[in-house]
Amino acid sequence: xxxxxxxxxxxxxxxxxxxxxxxxxxxxxxxxxxxxxxxxxxxxxxxxxxxxxxxxxxxxxxxxxxxxxxxxxxxxxxxxxxxxxxxxxxxxxxxxxxxxxxxxxxxxxxxxx
Amino acid sequence: xxxxxxxxxxxxxxxxxxxxxxxxxxxxxxxxxxxxxxxxxxxxxxxxxxxxxxxxxxxxxxxxxxxxxxxxxxxxxxxxxxxxxxxxxxxxxxxxxxxxxxxxxxxx
Numbered sequence: 211x212x213x214x215x216x217x218x219x220x221x222x223x224x225x226x227x228x229x230x231x232x233x234x235x236x237x238x239x240x241x242x243x244x245x246x247x248x249x250x251x252x253x254x255x256x257x258x259x260x261x262x263x264x265x266x267x268x269x270x271x272x273x274x275x276x277x278x279x280x281x282x283x284x285x286x287x288x289x290x291x292x293x294x295x296x297x298x299x300x301x302x303x304x305x306x307x308x309x310x311x312x313x314x315x316x317x318x319x320x321x322x323x
Numbered sequence: 324x325x326x327x328x329x330x331x332x333x334x335x336x337x338x339x340x341x342x343x344x345x346x347x348x349x350x351x352x353x354x355x356x357x358x359x360x361x362x363x364x365x366x367x368x369x370x371x372x373x374x375x376x377x378x379x380x381x382x383x384x385x386x387x388x389x390x391x392x393x394x395x396x397x398x399x400x401x402x403x404x405x406x407x408x409x410x411x412x413x414x415x416x417x418x419x420x421x422x423x424x425x426x427x428x429x430x431x
Contacts, residue, residue: 241417253409253421266418301366310354310413316365 212236214315216302222321223292231287231318235304242285243305243312244277248298256300259285261307292322325349325414329422337430342397344425346410349391353413357384357395360407360424369395369408402429 255269370384410422
């Protein structure tokens with residue numbers, strides 16, 4: 211079966227523009243996570259969806275960041291009014307309910323110029 | 324504060340050497356992952372463990388819950404093992420907290 215997919219793989223945008231990053235989790239995985247890896251930095255948690263529960267947004271760095279998950283499957287991470295410090299690789303992962311085993315997507319490399 | 328520390332940050336070794344990467348964490352955890360990230364590539368989960376030891380091929384991961392410490396070992400290292408190895412833990416929930424990674428370079 212297919213793994214976690216993300217699109218686009220690369221995105222270059224101008225400062226101030228909005229961007230949308232997409233994640234398709236593994237079919238049947240109810241948990242979905244977004245992480246960010248800034249240049250020279252480690253990975254950091256952004257947001258977590260589990261089934262129909264309210265998402266855990268505790269890692270979102272500012273109110274310019276938001277995410278939604280439609281129909282319990284595909285997720286979109288939106289960054290409004292992008293800033294240069296938003297440049298990073300954004301990774302998505304999914305897992306089965308009540309499982310700690312996470313499967314990572316290939317990531318989207320975002321560059322804000 | 325929930326923290327994860329890895330050492331060393333960088334490691335260069337000759338092909339064939341035995342490699343050890345260490346991970347320490349600040350408080351009790353539910354589970355720990357070892358992840359591998361190749362340059363320009365995605366992340367692959369190597370191991371998930373909550374106790375004891377796991378082995379897969381030339382890779383071995385151990386965890387000591389009492390000492391809050393885990394190690395990743397690579398036997399008979401090969402240039403294709405060159406990558407960044409990342410320790411990540413669950414501090415009692417599904418979110419992962421990551422170490423800063425260890426950049427491993429194996430020289431032929």
